[in-house]
Amino acid sequence: MLLNELVTIDPEILGGQPVFKGTRVPVETLFDHLEAGVSLNEFLDDFPGVTKEQAVAVLEVANKFLTAKNLATLYETATG
Structure with missing residues (x-):
């Protein structure tokens, strides 16, 4: 399943916070609960x-996304 099939980012829904597609439930809520x-x-x-x-x-x-290889790329992008 592709990320855009799982998550929606829309400025009209919770100010653009990433939510589970078809809901108003922020993805962050899943991580907060866990x-x-x-x-x-x-x-x-x-x-x-x-x-x-x-x-x-x-x-x-x-x-x-958070594997060592991908995280290193993310750090490079963020600090580049």
Whole structure:
């Protein structure tokens, strides 16, 4: 699944904050919940508009993005 199939960024929705496509649920909320020790299933119960497939796919994208190789490229881009 492509990122643009998972996440929407629209200035008319929560001021352009990235949200799960088809919802008004910020992607950041998933990470906040997980960081607080809330299980993925509890997150999905709290936000029924987000599918398990969407949440897992976003976590997989984040995992791939934050590999050492990709993170080094990100640092180069940010400091370049």
